[in-house]
Amino acid sequence: MVTALSPALVSHLPTGLLVDGHWGPATGGRTFEVADPATGDVLFDVADAAPEDARRALAAAHDAAPAWRATPPRERGELLRAVYERLVARADDVAALITAESGKTRAEARAEALYGADFLRWYAEEAVRLPGLARTAPGGANRQLVHRRPIGPALLITPWNFPLAMATRKIGPALAAGCCVVVKPAHLAPLTTMLVAEVLRSELEERGLPAGVVNVVPTSRSAAATSPLLADPRLRKLSFTGSTAVGRSLLEQAAAQVLGVSMELGGNAPFIVMPDADLDAAIEGAMVAKLRNAGQSCVAANRFLVHDSLARQFARRLAERFDALRLGPGADDGVDLGPLIDPAAVEKVDALVADATARGAQVLAGGERLARPGSFYRPTVLTGVGPDARVAREEVFGPVAPVIAFADDDEAIALANDTEYGLAAYAYTTSLARAARLGDELEAGMIGLNRGMVSDASAPFGGLKQSGLGREGGEAGVEEYLETVYVAL
Numbered sequence: 001m002v003t004a005l006s007p008a009l010v011s012h013l014p015t016g017l018l019v020d021g022h023w024g025p026a027t028g029g030r031t032f033e034v035a036d037p038a039t040g041d042v043l044f045d046v047a048d049a050a051p052e053d054a055r056r057a058l059a060a061a062h063d064a065a066p067a068w069r070a071t072p073p074r075e076r077g078e079l080l081r082a083v084y085e086r087l088v089a090r091a092d093d094v095a096a097l098i099t100a101e102s103g104k105t106r107a108e109a110r111a112e113a114l115y116g117a118d119f120l121r122w123y124a125e126e127a128v129r130l131p132g133l134a135r136t137a138p139g140g141a142n143r144q145l146v147h148r149r150p151i152g153p154a155l156l157i158t159p160w161n162f163p164l165a166m167a168t169r170k171i172g173p174a175l176a177a178g179c180c181v182v183v184k185p186a187h188l189a190p191l192t193t194m195l196v197a198e199v200l201r202s203e204l205e206e207r208g209l210p211a212g213v214v215n216v217v218p219t220s221r222s223a224a225a226t227s228p229l230l231a232d233p234r235l236r237k238l239s240f241t242g243s244t245a246v247g248r249s250l251l252e253q254a255a256a257q258v259l260g261v262s263m264e265l266g267g268n269a270p271f272i273v274m275p276d277a278d279l280d281a282a283i284e285g286a287m288v289a290k291l292r293n294a295g296q297s298c299v300a301a302n303r304f305l306v307h308d309s310l311a312r313q314f315a316r317r318l319a320e321r322f323d324a325l326r327l328g329p330g331a332d333d334g335v336d337l338g339p340l341i342d343p344a345a346v347e348k349v350d351a352l353v354a355d356a357t358a359r360g361a362q363v364l365a366g367g368e369r370l371a372r373p374g375s376f377y378r379p380t381v382l383t384g385v386g387p388d389a390r391v392a393r394e395e396v397f398g399p400v401a402p403v404i405a406f407a408d409d410d411e412a413i414a415l416a417n418d419t420e421y422g423l424a425a426y427a428y429t430t431s432l433a434r435a436a437r438l439g440d441e442l443e444a445g446m447i448g449l450n451r452g453m454v455s456d457a458s459a460p461f462g463g464l465k466q467s468g469l470g471r472e473g474g475e476a477g478v479e480e481y482l483e484t485v486y487v488a489l
């Protein structure tokens with residue numbers, strides 16, 4: 001266990017399973033280790049939920065469901081608001097924990113602490129604005145009452161890269177809608193989610209609300225723990241954020257019970273620099289779009305498509321900026337870029353760079369791991385990358401920027417859309433006509449025009465094609481936890 005975390009935080013940090021308002025050990029007492037990506041040192045041993053623990057958690061969510069859906073929307077909203085306030089008040093602690101388990105720099109972790117908390121604030125406000133409709137039927141014979149009910153107990157499976165925000169982006173709308181939840185955080189970084197769950201647990205307790213509204217089952221045996229839930233008729237909803245491969249397999253399992261599903265999956269975002277772009281702005285945008293969380297973001301720019309006239313200059317300037325960055329443990333002062341999540345992530349990124357160079361790409365910056373403990377990879381710029389290189393076709397999930405030149409707008413759009421993914425896309429142009437065309441034709445659920453960042457709790461986050469189903473955030477996010485019932489009066 002590590003000293004960069006405050007003793008007060010460590011002493012109150014749960015490391016067990018949360019089932020029906022109680023933290024406890026896993027059946028059989030199994031635990032797994034959570035390591036610091038900056039050093040490889042073990043931070044905590046966490047309870048390793050078995051399938052029977054997951055079933056207990058679902059039973060608690062199911063039993064709490066009638067009371068929670070009957071809890072007035074205002075009270076549900078006030079609970080979320082209180083948790084938001086508590087997380088913001090403890091943003092430094094939350095950030096320290098995010099850095100410890102995910103590696104990101106303290107500044108980025110603090111940004112995530114506020115961004116993650118903001119989902120709770122937004123859904124505190126949405127809880128009292130759930131949609132509905134009453135009208136006279138067109139034939140005039142009767143009235144139609146269309147109301148929205150909570151869909152029922154939900155399984156929320158989250159990734160490690162934004163351990164707070166990916167959890168609150170699901171918990172906020174689920175609770176606002178009146179659904180009870182079982183959260184399964186990623187075993188590489190489960191602790192921040194557990195901290196939020198503890199704040200929720202204590203707020204529920206203080207307000208006399210049902211204990212089983214929020215349950216958490218960290219586990220290193222994800223499939224074994226979640227498969228029985230997907231086959232259990234008490235579960236009515238699966239919301240998953242993670243890779244497309246795992247999402248596809250969960251969709252197959254969810255089909256057996258025709259579960260409601262939301263899927264936030266992988267991406268391969270193009271970052272287009274048009275010939276009329278403001279190059280200074282494009283470089284700034286590229287730094288954010290590529291290097292947020294060291295490139296380990298689903299919306300990270302994966303391919304830089306730059307007009308022939310700017311490609312060399314863009315790549316050179318980006319390489320200079322990358323070379324000037326200071327790599328190191330995210331908790332250290334003055335560090336710009338933290339480690340990747342684990343050694344396997346470094347291996348994967350290195351293999352993508354090796355594939356590109358074997359196909360003729362040149363390394364303008366980086367292109368190697370850092371010779372020190374921890375999972376560090378130098379921020380890398382590649383030029384002369386062909387569209388068939390793995391680095392251009394697969395989700396990199398690391399600090400590598402392949403630059404690909406294009407000749408005209410048609411080619412840029414065709415290259416951008418030449419992927420099975422459709423999560424985010426970015427484009428820099430000073431032409432309104434070009435911006436309008438890109439907004440129409442890019443096949444992505446989120447498009448940043450002259451912006452390297454699209455994430456916002458109040459906006460619909462989600463993808464087209466194999467990047468997912470449904471939306472999180474904004475007004476749309478709560479819809480994922482509601483079903484429609486029509487009463488003919």
Ligand SMILES: NC(=O)c1ccc[n+]([C@@H]2O[C@H](COP(=O)([O-])OP(=O)(O)OC[C@H]3O[C@@H](n4cnc5c(N)ncnc54)[C@H](O)[C@@H]3O)[C@@H](O)[C@H]2O)c1
Pocket residue numbers: 157158159160161162166184185186187222223224226241242243244246247249250263264265266267297298299395397423462463467468
């Ligand atoms: N679209 C989005 O909003 C979004 C956001 C964040 C991350 N992501 C994607 O997530 C991926 C990175 O995260 P990751 O490595 O944690 O993804 P992952 O798919 O490996 O794991 C995601 C979650 O699923 C669990 N899991 C893995 N295999 C499982 C199985 N067979 N059954 C049940 N659960 C299983 C993991 O333990 C984790 O909790 C990237 O592809 C990234 O693009 C997408």
Ligand SMILES: N[C@@H](CC=O)C(=O)O
Pocket residue numbers: 161162165296297298299455
């Ligand atoms: N980076 C995303 C989540 C995906 O990784 C966000 O901004 O919410």
